[in-house]
Amino acid sequence: MLSDKQLLALADEIYEVALDPSYWEELLTSLTSIFRSDFVGVITQDHGSGFCTWFHGVGMDDHDIVRYATYYGTISPTFFQLQVTGVGDVITDEMHLNRRIYTNSEFYNDFLKPLKLERSAALIMERNAHDQTYLALRRPDRNHYTDEELQDFSRVASHLYRAIKLQRRTHFQDRLETAINDALDHVKSGLVLLAPDGSAIKFNKEAERIIAAHDGVYVRGNRLYIERSSCLVDASRLVNGDCSTNPQHPESEAVAIQRPLKRPYILFAYPLGRNDGNTAIHSGTAVFITDTERNHNLTTETIGQIFGLTPAEARLTAALAEGRSLQEYSDAANIAISTARSTLKSVFKKTQTSRQTELVRLVFSCTGSTN
Template sequence: MEAVPWETFLNELRTLVNAQYGSLILRSPSLEDTGLTINVGPTSTEASSAYSDHFYALDPFVGLPRNKMVTIQEFLSLEDWTKSEFYLQFLAPVDVLHIMGADLKTRDGVETRLRLCRTRDQDDFGEREKAICSLLLSHLERSIQLHHRLNRMESERNVYAGAVDQLAVGTIILDEKGLVMETNQVANNLIKALDGIKLTNGILQVGTNEDTAELKRMVSRTLSAQRRAEPTVVEALRVSRPSGRTDLGIIVRSVPSMQWSEGKACPAAVIFISDPEQEAQAPQEVVKQLFGLTPAEASLAMLLANGLTLDEASEELEISRNTARAHLRSIFSKTGVTRQTMLVRLILKSVASLG
């Protein structure tokens, strides 16, 4: 859970077995990938980069027995080891002779290497150091598996959160007390605009006092249903804006709790906010590729999707109305639609908005 995972653990282990350096290779380097390694001890960035860029290919201390601590001298004779290119070019300049390590592989297929190093002035690692590390290997493997799962879930979460942002939907997550836990970028922008929605001391306020009171009742009902583990409750509210712009649409729904959820400050409800005046964010290049349009056609299609009339779009693009109509006929032919409203719906509902 540290900013640099396992850094404290590696330092403590390095001290415990009197090693000069310690490394945890989470992803092995390759021709296409520099890998991912955590290094502790008086290592230099240059040395770490040199291994990831080049010397990994010369490393003979790989393919170790799974989940078993071994030393380099159990793997190679001292003579062969000290004559190897890897030792002469990479380790000798940084005064490393002795290495002890293990290769771990979780049930999810994640392969990790633990390596500990001593200098030429030190003795080789002995049975005591191997025994200490062996006691920890199963726990280290389990923590690596947990970290991998957490990282995967976080990556998936970021994908879905990014998709919601691209769809221009504001998302506000509430805890079991109805306090705001997290907001996405679209919601942040709406809150900063102070036009129909604001956040005060973790509490969301919308529209008029009556609107805010109704939102509180909706959230209260949603949280009650969530606590009773009832089916997902969905409530909706339309909120007017002081600026006179189009009303905001708000949906409140409960967040189903996991079977083994415990503790407080867990997501309990989510508020989705739609701003009808938010322009479509689909990249023009993606629209062009998706529907086989020319740059001019894609520009026109995006302006129409954002609510402009054909005359307004032709003026915006500084082209004649006849040219705009010709582009529109070509767009209809390529997309298979026959009306402008169908074209707008096609673009807004396509995957282009996720590009």
């Protein structure tokens, strides 16, 4: 039986897997040695089909893993018995309800025997409405698993299950972070997140583009600076009162950053984490930077899609949103002004507007803040 010291050392290996999935093979190789097994695997199988939806194992080559995952695992007597076994319970090849049926099965004779993996032990670690996850050991027929080994098997499986749950949570967090980064890159404004100490910790793509232009917004070290009255100001100080234009209301700050040859950047800074009413404590700052030189108008295709307009109606709406008059549009489109007016009436009806200014305001309200 494993000593407490051995189990503790093994637990360190197990929880490394939770942090770094690349350690799976190393961990499972250690388990083959501890349990004197030729194969160790962690497997998730679908209840209905029996197909393996997740498989980490050592002791089988890729070809045999595919054979098990797509066919032999689905007809295995062990798979069917595991479905009625309690979570945390161990089942061995000797515990099958009908061992003769087991040893005469296609799974046993055509898959296990050629691989010399007749002896088995498995433990259900998790079961939900769709599938079950279990730890499996297999070795040649000459040695069955002892009671002491099965006790160790249960102890190890409990740690492994916790590690798998942690890995899933970590994996979810990784995917969530990737999704958030993708979402931030669709924000039309530049976005910089500042830590409570003022250091910049996140930039979206638009912010990186603005900073790379070196015309009013800069990064020095790991801090964000903006140019005001020919001086560089730390952007984190905008919402802390000392550089605020409105220190009585530090919940936000708006600043125009002038540029010599272009329209200004518009910067909005918002302190984060002040929902508890304590304005002295915050979790950082969100800095939005809008480049007023950039054209953020909706495309003709998008306008048509949003409002259900015909291509002609969408082209007219886009032209009005760009500031052209109805006459200018009809001239450019080489159509009669009466046709343009008729088209506009149809647009008014579909967009539930009645005036051009109202229509343009509606279009601009739909541009939102994303690309």
